[in-house]
Amino acid sequence: MELRIEVICTGDEVLTGKIVNTNFSYISQKLEDFGLSVRWETTVGDDRDSLLLAFQLAGERADAVIVNGGLGPTVDDLSQEIAARAAGVDLVLSEEWLARMEEYFRRRNRTMAPNNRKQAMLPAGAEVLDNPVGTACGFAVNIGRACFYFTPGVPRELRRMLEEQIVPRLIAKSGMQTAIFLKRFHSYGIGESHADNLLAGVEALVPDGSVKLGFRAHYPQLETKLTVRGKDMDDIRRKLAPVEQEVRRRLGNFILAEGDQTLEQVVLEALASRHATLSLAETFTSGQIAARIGHLPGAEKIIRRGVVTRDLAEMCTAVGLDPLPATDTLTRQSAEAVARAIRRETGATHALVVLIDIDDGPDRIDIGGTVCLAIATESEVASRRSRIVGGRDWVRLGAVEMGLDCLRRHLQGLPVHERIDFEKVEPATETPGVRH
Numbered sequence: 001m002e003l004r005i006e007v008i009c010t011g012d013e014v015l016t017g018k019i020v021n022t023n024f025s026y027i028s029q030k031l032e033d034f035g036l037s038v039r040w041e042t043t044v045g046d047d048r049d050s051l052l053l054a055f056q057l058a059g060e061r062a063d064a065v066i067v068n069g070g071l072g073p074t075v076d077d078l079s080q081e082i083a084a085r086a087a088g089v090d091l092v093l094s095e096e097w098l099a100r101m102e103e104y105f106r107r108r109n110r111t112m113a114p115n116n117r118k119q120a121m122l123p124a125g126a127e128v129l130d131n132p133v134g135t136a137c138g139f140a141v142n143i144g145r146a147c148f149y150f151t152p153g154v155p156r157e158l159r160r161m162l163e164e165q166i167v168p169r170l171i172a173k174s175g176m177q178t179a180i181f182l183k184r185f186h187s188y189g190i191g192e193s194h195a196d197n198l199l200a201g202v203e204a205l206v207p208d209g210s211v212k213l214g215f216r217a218h219y220p221q222l223e224t225k226l227t228v229r230g231k232d233m234d235d236i237r238r239k240l241a242p243v244e245q246e247v248r249r250r251l252g253n254f255i256l257a258e259g260d261q262t263l264e265q266v267v268l269e270a271l272a273s274r275h276a277t278l279s280l281a282e283t284f285t286s287g288q289i290a291a292r293i294g295h296l297p298g299a300e301k302i303i304r305r306g307v308v309t310r311d312l313a314e315m316c317t318a319v320g321l322d323p324l325p326a327t328d329t330l331t332r333q334s335a336e337a338v339a340r341a342i343r344r345e346t347g348a349t350h351a352l353v354v355l356i357d358i359d360d361g362p363d364r365i366d367i368g369g370t371v372c373l374a375i376a377t378e379s380e381v382a383s384r385r386s387r388i389v390g391g392r393d394w395v396r397l398g399a400v401e402m403g404l405d406c407l408r409r410h411l412q413g414l415p416v417h418e419r420i421d422f423e424k425v426e427p428a429t430e431t432p433g434v435r436h
Contacts, residue, residue, distance in 0.1 A: 003174040005031065006040040006062040006146075008054055010069040010079060011153065015045040023068050023158055029216065030162055033182045033227060036170055046076040055086040059144025064170055066162075069153035071136035073115040079150050084123040086143045091121045097128060097137045104135055129165040133157055138165065147173065178210075181236045183226040183244055186263070187254040188405045189420035192217045195224060198250045205246060206239045219394070220401040220422065221263075224251070253414045256405055263404050264292040270411040271302050271350065279348040280306040281315060281338050284356035284369070288400045304348040312355065320345045330357040330372045332383040339376035339383075351376040354403040358395060368424065369395035373403050375410045382410050384417040387424040398422055 007027055013019045021043070028038045039062065044054045051070075058065045070079030084091045098120040105112040122128070122139050129138030129149065136152035138161045149166045151158050171180070187195070192215050203213050210230060216223040226243055230236035248255060256263045271278055280290050280303070290306035293299055309315045312334065316323050321341040324334050335353045343351035353376075358369040368389035375382045384406065388398045406416040 003036060003170060004039045004061065004063045005036060005170070006042065006058045006065045007038055008042045008044060008058060008065060008067045010044050010046065010051065010067065012045045012076070014069070015043050023153065023155060026155070026159065027066060027068065027162060030159075030167065031170070032214075033225065034167055034171060034180050035176065035227065035229070036167075036174065046070070046078060048078060048082060051078055051082040052086055055082060055143055055148070059086065059146045059148070062146045064173060065143075065146050065148045066166065067148055067150045068158060069151075071119060071138070071150060071152050073113065073118050073135075077118070080118075080121055080123065080139075083126075083139075083141055083143065083148065083150060087123050087125075087141050089124040089141075092124045093117075094120045094122050094128065094137065097122070100137075101135050129161055131157055131161055133160055140169070178229045179232050179236055181228045181230075181233070181240065183228065183240060184259055185224040185226075185244075185247055185251065185255050186257040186261070187222050187224065187251055188220055188256050188263070188401050189254045189418070189422070190222060190251070191421040192222055194421055195222055195251065199224070199247060202243055202246050202250070205242050210239055211243050220398050221256075253409065253418060256408055263401070263408060264296060267404055267408050267411065268293055268296050268299060268302060270408065272298055274349070274411075276349040277302055277304050277347075279304045279342045279346040279351045281319060281342050281351070281353040281355075282306070282308050282403075283310055283312065283315060283354070284358055285354060285396055285400050285403075288396070289352065289354060289403055292400070292404065304346040305342070307342065315355070316341075330355055330370045330385075332372050332374065332385045335372040335374035336376070336381045336383050339374035339381060343376045343378075349377060350407075352403055352407050354399055356395065356399050358392060363392045365391055367391050367395070369399065371395075371399045371402060373399075373406055375407055375416065382406070382416045386420075388422060389424050390422075 007024055009021055009024050014021050024041055031038060042054050044050050067079060070077045080091060101116055102112055119135055119137055123141045126139040126141040129140060131138055134152060134154055134157040136157060138151050140147055140149050151161050199213060203211050212227040214225040228236045228240050230239055257266050282289050287308040294303055307318045313323055315338055319338055319342040335355050339351045339353040354373045356369045356371050359367045368387055371386045371388060373384060388395045409416050
């Protein structure tokens with residue numbers, strides 16, 4: 001049967017728009033990945049009467065309801081209390097969860113505040129939904145005709161609970177007799193409509209309609225999704241094989257990672273496999289390239305140094321390079337000189353330099369930036385020059401992604417100057433980036 005699912009998001013801060021409700025978009029997208037669709041979404045503030053009405057209405061029209069938020073220890077966290085009222089049962093203390101919380105605080109050498117005890121008060125008969133990364137106890141309880149699943153508002157706690165506790169229950173409740181698998185490809189440099197055109201017809205490679213193609217754009221990356229249904233995982237693998245091979249062929253060099261991999265993980269693993277080291281130099285990025293890589297396990301053995309400035313002259317001083325000749329425009333040659341200098345100065349096997357000349361004036365949609373990047377090794381330098389338009393954040397995000405992706409390409413033996421959808425075409429003033 002088709003499961004009628006409702007999502008209720010709670011909290012005055014969500015209702016008033018003081019925070020962006022990213023939890024709902026995550027819940028909806030994750031359910032869609034598994035063939036489950038959200039029929040209704042309701043946002044309710046921290047008000048007892050409004051919450052009770054929302055729970056009662058959802059209990060009348062939905063088969064399953066996911067409630068997000070309101071499981072904390074403070075006076076405005078009302079989900080357990082109102083759930084019990086809506087279900088017509090008392091709140092009771094979960095000794096099991098209370099012990100879990102006490103152990104949680106003990107391991108961190110912290111004293112549990114008395115109000116945290118509230119988080120172990122659950123509607124009588126509720127099923128505990130485990131939360132291994134926090135103190136908010138998720139739970140499931142029947143209200144009206146629907147099963148309600150209560151989840152914490154903290155994003156990482158919600159995501160773990162949704163994937164491990166709730167999605168399997170919803171799939172079982174829906175009566176799906178098939179296995180479902182989601183294959184994801186991450187790309188940079190092509191937009192959603194471009195990718196849609198490139199991949200037209202790939203679903204037809206499996207004539208029974210059990211493979212569904214989808215996209216999720218989150219600039220500067222694009223996620224291409226294949227949702228596959230089959231009798232079991234062997235059937236899924238058989239169906240998926242020709243389709244994923246064709247996706248790889250058509251998207252080609254633009255695929256930067258697959259599955260749970262990230263671009264920075266791919267770069268770090270490629271460097272580690274060569275026993276290589278890396279130094280970074282960035283302008284205008286606020287050090288975001290180093291921030292993407294530096295926290296990963298193993299990065300301490302690879303990252304030699306990161307230099308962040310807003311001024312090219314300061315950059316030259318920082319890497320031991322004589323001031324470069326003054327020019328009206330940023331050039332690839334400037335990036336190449338800085339890359340050679342920081343690699344030589346730090347003794348790294350590789351250097352990545354991303355220099356950005358941002359337009360003057362207040363932020364607006366037509367603000368752009370000239371991006372010059374270079375990758376230096378002992379024997380060669382690869383570089384490119386690009387123009388990105390769309391506002392200051394758009395330029396910064398695009399330049400960070402371009403720098404990391406060009407390093408990935410260089411490490412994989414691919415061209416670093418392949419045309420991308422997000423750059424503005426300008427009259428040629430320089431030859432394309434080349435290797436020396």
